[in-house]
Amino acid sequence: MALLARADKGTSQRSGAIDFIRVLGIVAVVAGHVWSSDLVRNLLYTWHVPLFFFLSGYFWRLGRTAKDEVVKRGRTLGLPYAAWFAIIGIPYVIELLVSGNFGLGSFLRPLYGGSVAGRPFTTFWFVSVLFFTAILYRAVTKLPIAIQAVVAAVGLGAGYLVGDVLAKTPLAIGSALPCLSFMLIGTVASRLHPRLRWRPLLGLGLLSGGFALVWGGISTPLDMKGGDFGTPFVSMIVACAISFGLVLLAGFAFQSVPLAVSRLFTRLAASGFAAVLAHPAILWLLQTPADGTWIEFWIALVIPWAVGLIALQTPLSVWLTGQDRAIRQ
Incomplete structure (x- = not known):
């Protein structure tokens, strides 16, 4: 999966530090769906979803055509989307039939996607938006950097003005416009990274x-699924600052981490797409309320x-994780 892979050439090209950040982001996403308190929102919502758009920009590869991008994202994002949609859709339809709640609306909402799709399809909007943002960004990167910045700023402005409308478009395709900013800043950060000194302190x-701006109320948390991008422009900058800070700190910390630990996080990150897409279905089956328990959190996470870790060793890997089958070494 694009948000979980650093490069296209397998795990040998991956960074344990970046994979640790991805794992942290996935855990934060699950936690954000188990608990809904203001504390959780302040701690997680500012960065846990923007992180993956930022990292997609951070590891952006130039030279691909639009067709190449569609094919790649279709494989890494589209195949798992379709597979998990079918897997989760079976018990969903059965439950609707048994409960007598089967209707055109309840059937079409998951297919329509975006902000209207709730449990057990809570996170599917994220995959479709990441797909469309990547395709759009591929087109935008052909423009001069100044024009890219203008396009991203206009898109983000649209997110603040009519974000809820964009989120309600089919598959939330409209939300790709404001999400361009996170990818663009991620790309800029990757170019600045080699020139930076005192990286741990900067991180x-x-x-x-x-986090000080969040706790001080200057930067409000984001709820990107609903089209809420927080405090105009400030929340986006804070989200990218936290994401880049995690990259810098993890890069420094993992200099002294054993190789076995790095490989562990790489395997967890490679299989984590299953947790992203399937954990809302677990919470749905458990009938977890708005504020769940630690037990429900661990069940939904583990x-x-x-399943993703097991699938990673089988031919089903690309369908359930977005990754090619792992080869044991």
Whole structure:
């Protein structure tokens, strides 16, 4: 999957530090769907979804055509989307029939996607938006950087003005416009990274400064599924600052981490797409309320992730994780 893979050439090209951040982001996404308190929103919602758009831009590869991008994203995002939609859709339809709630609306909402699709399809909007944002960004990157910035700023402005409308478009395709900004800033950050000095201190400063703005109420949390991008422009900058801070700190910390630990996080990140897409179905089956329990959190986190880890060793890997089958070494 694009959001879980650093490069196209397999795990040998992956970074344990970046994979650790991806794992952290996935855990944060699950936690955000188990608990809905203001504390959780302030801690997680500012960065946990923007992180993946930022990283997609951070590891953006130039030279692909639009067709190449569609094919790649279709394989890494589209195949797991279709597979998990079918897997989750079976018990969903059965439940509708048994409960007597089967109707045209309840059947079409998951197919329509976007902000109208709730449990057990809560996270499918994210996959479709990432797909369309990547395709749009591929087209935009052919323009001069100044024009790219203008396009991204206009898109983000549209997110603040009519974000809820964009989120209600089919598959939330409209939300690709404001999400361009996260990818663009991720790309810019990757180009700046080699020139930076005192990276751990800078990373700590970005994290502490970002969270200070959140806790101070200057930067409000984002709810991108609903088209809420927080405080105009400030929340986007804070989200990217926290994301970049995590990259800088993890890169420094993993310099002394054993290779076995790095490989563990790489395997977890490679299989994590299953947890992203399937954990809302677990919460749906458990009938978890708006504020769940730690037990429900661990069940929703571990079961689909375990399925992903197992699938990673089988021909089903690309369908359930977006990754090619892992080869044991």
